[in-house]
Amino acid sequence: xxxxxxxxxxxxxxxxxxxxxxxxxxxxxxxxxxxxxxxxxxxxxxxxxxxxxxxxxxxxxxxxxxxxxxxxxxxxxxxxxxxxxxxxxxxxxxxxxxxxxxxxxxxxxxxxxxxxxxxxxxxxxxxxxxxxxxxxxxxxxxxxxxxxxxxxxxxxxxxxxxxxxxxxxxxxxxxxxxxxxxxxxxxxxxxxxxxxxxxxxxxxxxxxxxxxxxxxxxxxxxxxxxxxxxxxxxxxxxxxxxxxxxxxxxxxxxxxxxxxxxxxxxxxxxxxxxxxxxxxxx
Amino acid sequence: xxxxxxxxxxxxxxxxxxxxxxxxxxxxxxxxxxxxxxxxxxxxxxxxxxxxxxxxxxxxxxxxxxxxxxxxxxxxxxxxxxxxxxxxxxxxxxxxxxxxxxxxxxxxxxxxxxxxxxxxxxxxxxxxxxxxxxxxxxxxxxxxxxxxxxxxxxxxxxxxxxxxxxxxxxxxxxxxxxxxxxxxxxxxxxxxxxxxxxxxxxxxxxxxxxxxxxxxxxxxxxxxxxxxxxxxxxxxxxxxxxxxxxxxxxxxxxxxxxxxxxxxxxxxxxxxxxxxxxxxxxxxxxxxxxxxxxxxxxxxxxxxxxxxxxxxxxxxxxxxxxxxxxxxxxxxxxxxxxxxxxxxxxxxxxxxxxxxxxxxxxxxxxxxxxxxxxxxxxxxxxxxxxxxxxxxxxxxxxxxxxxx
Numbered sequence: 001x002x003x004x005x006x007x008x009x010x011x012x013x014x015x016x017x018x019x020x021x022x023x024x025x026x027x028x029x030x031x032x033x034x035x036x037x038x039x040x041x042x043x044x045x046x047x048x049x050x051x052x053x054x055x056x057x058x059x060x061x062x063x064x065x066x067x068x069x070x071x072x073x074x075x076x077x078x079x080x081x082x083x084x085x086x087x088x089x090x091x092x093x094x095x096x097x098x099x100x101x102x103x104x105x106x107x108x109x110x111x112x113x114x115x116x117x118x119x120x121x122x123x124x125x126x127x128x129x130x131x132x133x134x135x136x137x138x139x140x141x142x143x144x145x146x147x148x149x150x151x152x153x154x155x156x157x158x159x160x161x162x163x164x165x166x167x168x169x170x171x172x173x174x175x176x177x178x179x180x181x182x183x184x185x186x187x188x189x190x191x192x193x194x195x196x197x198x199x200x201x202x203x204x205x206x207x208x209x210x211x212x213x214x215x216x217x218x219x220x221x222x223x224x225x226x227x228x229x230x231x232x233x234x235x236x237x238x239x240x241x242x243x244x245x246x247x248x249x250x251x252x253x254x255x256x257x258x259x260x261x262x263x264x265x266x267x268x269x270x271x272x273x274x275x276x277x278x279x280x281x282x
Numbered sequence: 283x284x285x286x287x288x289x290x291x292x293x294x295x296x297x298x299x300x301x302x303x304x305x306x307x308x309x310x311x312x313x314x315x316x317x318x319x320x321x322x323x324x325x326x327x328x329x330x331x332x333x334x335x336x337x338x339x340x341x342x343x344x345x346x347x348x349x350x351x352x353x354x355x356x357x358x359x360x361x362x363x364x365x366x367x368x369x370x371x372x373x374x375x376x377x378x379x380x381x382x383x384x385x386x387x388x389x390x391x392x393x394x395x396x397x398x399x400x401x402x403x404x405x406x407x408x409x410x411x412x413x414x415x416x417x418x419x420x421x422x423x424x425x426x427x428x429x430x431x432x433x434x435x436x437x438x439x440x441x442x443x444x445x446x447x448x449x450x451x452x453x454x455x456x457x458x459x460x461x462x463x464x465x466x467x468x469x470x471x472x473x474x475x476x477x478x479x480x481x482x483x484x485x486x487x488x489x490x491x492x493x494x495x496x497x498x499x500x501x502x503x504x505x506x507x508x509x510x511x512x513x514x515x516x517x518x519x520x521x522x523x524x525x526x527x528x529x530x531x532x533x534x535x536x537x538x539x540x541x542x543x544x545x546x547x548x549x550x551x552x553x554x555x556x557x558x559x560x561x562x563x564x565x566x567x568x569x570x571x572x573x574x575x576x577x578x579x580x581x582x583x584x585x586x587x588x589x590x591x592x593x594x595x596x597x598x599x600x601x602x603x604x605x606x607x608x609x610x611x612x613x614x615x616x617x618x619x620x621x622x623x624x625x626x627x628x629x630x631x632x633x634x635x636x637x638x639x640x641x642x643x644x645x646x647x648x649x650x651x652x653x654x655x656x657x658x659x660x661x662x663x664x665x666x667x668x669x670x671x672x673x674x675x676x677x678x679x680x681x682x683x684x685x686x
Contacts, residue, residue, distance in 0.1 A: 053585075053586065054455075054586040054587045054588075055455075055460065055461075055464050055572060055573070055587050056464075057311070057464045057467045057468060057573065058311040058313075058468075058471070059468075060468070061454075064454055065454075068454070068455065071586060076584050077584050077585075078584075100571075101309055101571045102570045102571040102572065102581070102585040102587070103584065103585045105570060105571055105585065106570060106581070106583075106584065106585030107584075107585070127311050128309045128310055128311060128571065128574070129309060130308050130309065130310055130311075130312060130315050131312075131315070132299060132307070132308050132315070133307050133308060133309055150312070151311065151312040151313075152312065153312050153313045155313060155316040155317070155474070155475075156312060156315070156316060157316060160315070160316070164312075175312070175313060
């Protein structure tokens with residue numbers, strides 16, 4: 001399913017979007033496949049499909065360990081692309097690939113994007129590609145039909161937000177805390193400000209990530225104007241406690257996904273109500 | 283040859299985007315972009331001012347002990363068969379060239395209003411230099427160090443702690459420099475408003491390779507004056523060890539435009555020339571992106587970065603800095619390597635001929651000269667950048683020669 005179509009569907013249903021980020025192959029491919037199935041069944045609208053990299057400098061400890069384990073257990077980019085193909089046999093939600101730039105660079109950027117496109121992915125996030133270095137990725141993405149997702153942070157200046165919003169397609173990934181991925185107990189106020197700053201420049205859908213681990217976080221962020229939320233390391237934390245038998249954690253993962261999705265729905269309704277009130281006031 | 287000279291002068295590398303030819307750039311998360319732009323602007327604002335230059339030179343001279351001597355190593359020269367000078371960076375306070383860059387960046391950080399320095403270290407020389415610079419300029423210091431390196435470089439760990447630096451062990455990956463750099467980058471994303479990442483070598487995203495090269499260029503400037511004074515002419519060759527390349531770039535800086543001076547860069551050969559047992563990225567690597575820059579890097583067929591291996595912790599990095607890569611690609615600089623075994627032999631030779639204990643890193647350049655005497659002719663003047671002293675390696679060296 002195309003990204004745009006998914007956002008349209010969600011707004012008709014009056015729901016915020018939930019994207020779940022995993023690293024494929026941690027601790028093995030079978031678990032990743034059933035984890036993704038579980039997540040989608042229980043509320044995930046998008047899958048952020050991580051292709052492990054040896055030096056994931058924008059990831060926190062949980063995902064660093066995930067990458068290390070997956071690589072130790074023999075995962076490779078071609079196996080990941082096969083995994084996307086397998087998922088596509090009975091999975092309809094958009095798949096956004098995340099990996100570090102050396103992986104597509106070595107494969108050839110266009111060849112890599114063609115590969116994930118053919119396998120069934122809709123977009124790509126490359127956290128170590130700044131706007132300044134993004135042209136090869138953007139060119140290949142346009143040619144092949146893969147959306148290049150950019151990130152915006154509280155430190156990003158107005159001028160950069162404008163330029164990033166102009167280059168972005170699919171959606172914008174708003175990083176709502178100063179820091180790398182890692183579950184936080186409370187959301188920074190800067191999230192709300194940041195969503196508003198982006199909105200001044202673009203109507204592109206906004207997904208807020210980094211540090212979302214609770215229903216309340218998701219509700220707060222969506223009610224503030226984000227179109228959806230991304231969870232990452234909080235999921236990793238659940239199954240990493242039982243790496244011998246990670247399947248046993250699937251019920252917990254299902255519950256987590258339902259809660260985040262519930263937050264996305266509640267947040268959306270809260271936002272609609274707030275809008276209605278302000279319309280009435282007018 | 284003349285053409286190549288013009289190439290360097292006209293391009294004034296790096297370009298605005300931080301590229302040396304195809305190498306370099308800013309491959310970082312958006313969180314770091316604003317702080318890199320801020321750093322670049324502030325470097326260009328402060329570095330050229332006479333106020334900054336005076337303060338920097340005063341620190342280098344009165345605190346660091348510059349200029350370092352250029353020593354004619356008569357006994358060692360006999361061994362080689364040509365006239366060899368040692369640029370004595372081992373005599374800079376702290377025992378290596380690292381203090382040049384640490385003082386410069388700490389001063390810059392202070393001008394920028396930062397209150398804290400973070401960095402990584404492997405041999406401990408850069409960490410120690412940062413701890414010194416932080417103390418003397420009143421900035422808090424935290425140092426990330428791989429657990430393997432903490433064990434290997436115990437004396438430098440003690441020295442850093444004595445200066446009040448916080449040492450944070452890095453357990454991820456192989457627990458070596460590559461992993462420590464990753465962790466320092468992660469830390470920086472969470473605290474860049476108040477904290478400066480004091481990059482230790484000519485690596486990382488732009489503007490770091492440019493900044494570190496500028497602060498290390500003092501080595502080449504002094505060297506040029508000293509050799510002209512002693513020999514009345516330029517050297518025929520300059521030889522330096524390296525991984526990121528800061529001591530080499532520093533020593534080469536005043537000679538890059540002059541093709542009459544041959545430049546040699548010696549990397550860590552490790553145990554043998556295979557990718558799992560070496561740090562020789564020019565022999566075994568290919569262009570790739572690591573820690574913010576496009577450079578020659580050890581990696582597998584899929585682009586996963588490999589951990590380098592060498593007994594010299596300071597050369598144990600899988601990437602070569604962008605400028606070093608460019609000098610190699612354009613043919614301006616010759617690249618060699620030395621194996622661990624040869625390096626220990628080189629330590630012995632330097633001890634016996636000149637009574638100097640070189641750092642294992644520095645001993646790579648010495649080993650290359652010993653093993654390639656045919657490349658240096660009898661009437662030639664060669665400068666070896668003697669980047670550091672071997673006190674930190676004493677245990678490893680003595681264990682190698684005398685056992686436990």
